[in-house]
Amino acid sequence: MVQALILTGFGINCEEEFAAAYRLAGAEPTIVHLNQVLHGQVSIHDFDILNFPGGFSFGDDLGSGVVLANKLRYRQTSAAGRTLLDDIKRFIADGKFVLGICNGFQVLVKLGLLPNLGGDVTPEVTLTHNASGRYEDRWVTLRVNPLSNTPFLKGIDKLEVPVRHGEGRLVVPNDLVRQAIEASGLNCLSYIDANGDGTSTYPFNPNGADLNCAGLTDPTGQVFGLMPHPEAFLSAYNHPDWARRRRAGWLSEEGEGLQIFQNIVEHLQGSTLLSNEISRRVSQG
Numbered sequence: 617m618v619q620a621l622i623l624t625g626f627g628i629n630c631e632e633e634f635a636a637a638y639r640l641a642g643a644e645p646t647i648v649h650l651n652q653v654l655h656g657q658v659s660i661h662d663f664d665i666l667n668f669p670g671g672f673s674f675g676d677d678l679g680s681g682v683v684l685a686n687k688l689r690y691r692q693t694s695a696a697g698r699t700l701l702d703d704i705k706r707f708i709a710d711g712k713f714v715l716g717i718c719n720g721f722q723v724l725v726k727l728g729l730l731p732n733l734g735g736d737v738t739p740e741v742t743l744t745h746n747a748s749g750r751y752e753d754r755w756v757t758l759r760v761n762p763l764s765n766t767p768f769l770k771g772i773d774k775l776e777v778p779v780r781h782g783e784g785r786l787v788v789p790n791d792l793v794r795q796a797i798e799a800s801g802l803n804c805l806s807y808i809d810a811n812g813d814g815t816s817t818y819p820f821n822p823n824g825a826d827l828n829c830a831g832l833t834d835p836t837g838q839v840f841g842l843m844p845h846p847e848a849f850l851s852a853y854n855h856p857d858w859a860r861r862r863r864a865g866w867l868s869e870e871g872e873g874l875q876i877f878q879n880i881v882e883h884l885q886g887s888t889l890l891s892n893e894i895s896r897r898v899s900q901g
């Protein structure tokens with residue numbers, strides 16, 4: 617069974633929704649306090665996918681996600697001076713997956729794991745206060761970038777999801793970074809308007825993000841982060857307009873966010889089968 621590690625503690629508050637998403641997608645979720653990982657009691661390497669949920673880690677002090685990102689980068693988890701970031705780099709090199717939602721996305725961006733164009737985990741973009749100057753709590757519509765290579769978004773064209781954040785505005789500091797992100801489709805999700813076009817117009821784009829960008833991946837597609845909350849749209853009944861949609865013949869019981877979790881679980885199941893298959897063939901000569 618695919619094993620999903622979900623971190624919590626220090627003000628993270630979306631871990632149960634995350635766990636529900638993996639359970640519905642057929643994986644086994646384990647919620648672990650960050651200290652258990654930082655103190656070496658739990659190893660991320662025993663899992664297939666590492667998850668950073670939303671919330672208000674460290675009270676958003678110094679900027680959302682900044683303190684947690686610094687703990688991952690600088691806090692030594694062993695006498696040998698290893699950090700959790702060292703472990704995460706190995707985890708990714710092993711072909712495993714990392715997902716950050718909202719505050720989790722902020723952590724991955726502040727750490728430099730997203731977009732990680734240069735491969736040296738140095739911050740290249742940032743997330744800052746919404747252009748509205750307010751916390752935004754609303755539903756938005758996203759379009760998946762067809763250039764994106766991430767298995768998380770396979771087969772998805774468009775999805776509706778809620779946002780709830782104060783610091784969701786992606787800022788891309790220069791043209792070179794912007795071009796590199798666009799050229800490889802790392803801006804995997806954009807906010808769209810009622811016509812289906814990418815937009816910087818409020819409230820369709822709830823925070824004024826550059827590139828109308830709601831989510832990023834790294835070049836491998838293994839690290840994925842987004843501001844909206846797919847784990848809050850697991851059932852059709854999570855949608856504020858479910859009754860009207862139902863009357864209009866929209867019959868699925870599943871929420872649109874669930875597909876992302878089903879995608880990654882299926883992908884991991886496929887790769888596990890493949891590696892089992894290979895080792896069986898090798899042992900049979």
Ligand SMILES: NC(=O)CC[C@H](N)C(=O)O
Binds near residue numbers: 671717782783784
């Ligand atoms: N829901 C969240 O994860 C919110 C993230 C962060 N605390 C913000 O307000 O931007």
